[in-house]
Amino acid sequence: MAAGRVELDRIDLAILRALVFDSGLTNKAVASRLGLAESTCAYRLRMLREAGVIIGGRVKLNFSALGFPIQAIVKVRLESHNAEHVNNLYAKLTLVPGVIQAFHVAGEDDFHLHVAVESPEALRDLVLKHITNNRVVRQTETQLIFEARDGVGILADQPPAAR
Amino acid sequence: MAAGRVELDRIDLAILRALVFDSGLTNKAVASRLGLAESTCAYRLRMLREAGVIIGGRVKLNFSALGFPIQAIVKVRLESHNAEHVNNLYAKLTLVPGVIQAFHVAGEDDFHLHVAVESPEALRDLVLKHITNNRVVRQTETQLIFEARDGVGILADQPPAAR
DNA sequence: CTTGAAATTGAAGCAGG
């Protein structure tokens, strides 16, 4: 299920490219866009899922409309890099309400959290009550997000083993 | 279409909560999970889309399986903060192959790029050929991502105006 | 690996509570 490396042809890539932009596309729509039979397209889609190439789909929400107009990146730096401490903290951080994504990184910082909150006060509370209150956290640094955009991703041009 | 603020009841929130974890759920599946009639669930879903609360869906890919096993955060700092320069650069950055997400942030850094690449060499090339080659870029700093996880997000607990 | 047609299942529309 969690595959190591998968061989993909140009059709698979075309299917992925269509779906990365809009996971709501029906199988029929993808098939007709690519000039495939519906059953063929459905078959390849199922294979891509079973091979673990397509992990899942997440609906994209409008945070502002939901009353969470403020987004930020919170950089977290640790006191101790004991493996157990780091793992425990990581698990906790992903469960903090408002945390959209959590990156465990190498280098200057240890974690980068992408968060969305209701207000500046909520941002302060999130940092103080859920992050800096952990023993292993040495320091945090918060940067407001003016705007977040999706990039073209990895399917933009020819992949390593295109054929 | 692009709504300012939307009033949601607990049913709407339950629908969103289900879909954020798995956008592939059918309307029927969501309805039965919540004990709603299918048509009711479909109606509310359509409203959530029209209100702009649900923006769209993006399929989540397994970058490693696709041959892009290395992820990183590239912090970008600028020379000039002239509005036009910043906007032009932002547009360019989102089009760099491998850039999954681009954050325009306030504070120490100007942009944070989440990238996925084939190899360490590809990471170097991405930074040198697509980022630092821009006149307005003063400095970059790259942090390898050990692991990226999704957080619980904003629907974890009671929202601001739950009722 | 791909296909088209049959059978199953889900979505959309609508009148009524």
Next chain:
DNA sequence: CCTGCTTCAATTTCAAG
């Protein structure tokens, strides 16, 4: 605002090329 029924569209299955 919610529901059940009807109609229509999409997905799945499968035997065959």
